[in-house]
Amino acid sequence: STGHIPSMFAVILRTKARIVRINEFEPVELTCIIHFASTYNLRIEWKKIRNGIPSYVYYRRKIVGDLENRAQLREPASMLIFNATRTDTAEYRCEVAYNDGSGEFDEIKINLEVRVKPVEPQCSVPKAVTVGMAAELQCLENEGFPAPVYRWFRNNEELPQDPKNSPKFINATYTMNTSTGSLKFHRVRKEDAGEYHCQAKNDAGHAHCPANLMEVHDVDILAIILKSVGGVIAALFVISSIWCFASRVYASKKARNENE
Ligand SMILES: *[C@@H]1O[C@H](CO)[C@@H](O)[C@H](O)[C@H]1NC(C)=O
Ligand SMILES: *[C@@H]1O[C@H](CO)[C@@H](O)[C@H](O)[C@H]1NC(C)=O
Numbered sequence: 001s002t003g004h005i006p007s008m009f010a011v012i013l014r015t016k017a018r019i020v021r022i023n024e025f026e027p028v029e030l031t032c033i034i035h036f037a038s039t040y041n042l043r044i045e046w047k048k049i050r051n052g053i054p055s056y057v058y059y060r061r062k063i064v065g066d067l068e069n070r071a072q073l074r075e076p077a078s079m080l081i082f083n084a085t086r087t088d089t090a091e092y093r094c095e096v097a098y099n100d101g102s103g104e105f106d107e108i109k110i111n112l113e114v115r116v117k118p119v120e121p122q123c124s125v126p127k128a129v130t131v132g133m134a135a136e137l138q139c140l141e142n143e144g145f146p147a148p149v150y151r152w153f154r155n156n157e158e159l160p161q162d163p164k165n166s167p168k169f170i171n172a173t174y175t176m177n178t179s180t181g182s183l184k185f186h187r188v189r190k191e192d193a194g195e196y197h198c199q200a201k202n203d204a205g206h207a208h209c210p211a212n213l214m215e216v217h218d219v220d221i222l223a224i225i226l227k228s229v230g231g232v233i234a235a236l237f238v239i240s241s242i243w244c245f246a247s248r249v250y251a252s253k254k255a256r257n258e259n260e
Pocket of ligand 1: 025083
């Protein structure tokens with residue numbers, strides 16, 4: 001290229017946007033505007049570069065490859081994709097050259113990001129947990145692009161990301177990871193029981209899983225204490241009875257001996 005000094009033979013391209021973001025199943029135009037050219041005898045080509053692999057999508061005046069039957073050239077050089085899909089996410093390169101063999105050309109690169117709405121996430125909620133124990137709830141969604149952010153709800157009320165910042169949840173012991181979807185209770189409380197659901201959200205939309213009930217059971221501490229204390233008391237009773245009996249026998253023996 002001749003750098004930024006436009007010679008009278010140069011081609012100069014422009015675009016309305018070098019980064020284009022749309023939602024899947026929408027039309028999109030990648031603009032390649034011929035700002036300057038000293039001839040109409042131009043060769044126009046579009047390439048798609050995805051995962052480092054280039055392929056033609058407009059070549060010899062035809063839409064080809066991945067975009068065949070799905071796009072058209074908008075004169076003179078822009079490209080309209082009728083109904084973008086997730087696999088159209090790529091870098092596109094518009095190249096315009098003189099057809100006279102002079103080697104004069106310009107190119108413009110456009111990054112297209114096709115956003116995909118999340119589908120219903122997979123949620124895992126333990127059915128029953130015991131007070132004081134740890135518990136983890138998980139939420140996972142794999143279709144959304146860009147990767148979704150997760151939110152958790154209990155009885156349709158959103159849980160704050162950090163319970164310490166909310167007066168209502170100040171005593172809750174969970175940590176929430178909004179990028180992995182994990183909701184981890186370190187010590188479950190009675191108040192944590194309820195219907196849980198999770199939402200996966202990105203710029204294209206959101207989806208949520210059905211609510212799942214998590215029950216929280218008391219540890220029956222009283223029963224455990226009574227059982228163990230009861231055992232100890234019974235043992236003490238037996239020991240003390242034996243002791244009592246033995247000492248009484250001894251005492252009466254001693255008394256008899258003294259009398260004799
Ligand atoms: C775009 O493509 C999708 C999937 O093939 C289809 O369901 C949808 O109806 C199309 N939208 C338009 C506007 O053609
Ligand atoms: C949090 O715990 C403290 C101390 O046990 C208590 O006084 C307070 O009412 C609790 N707050 C909530 C919102 O449960």
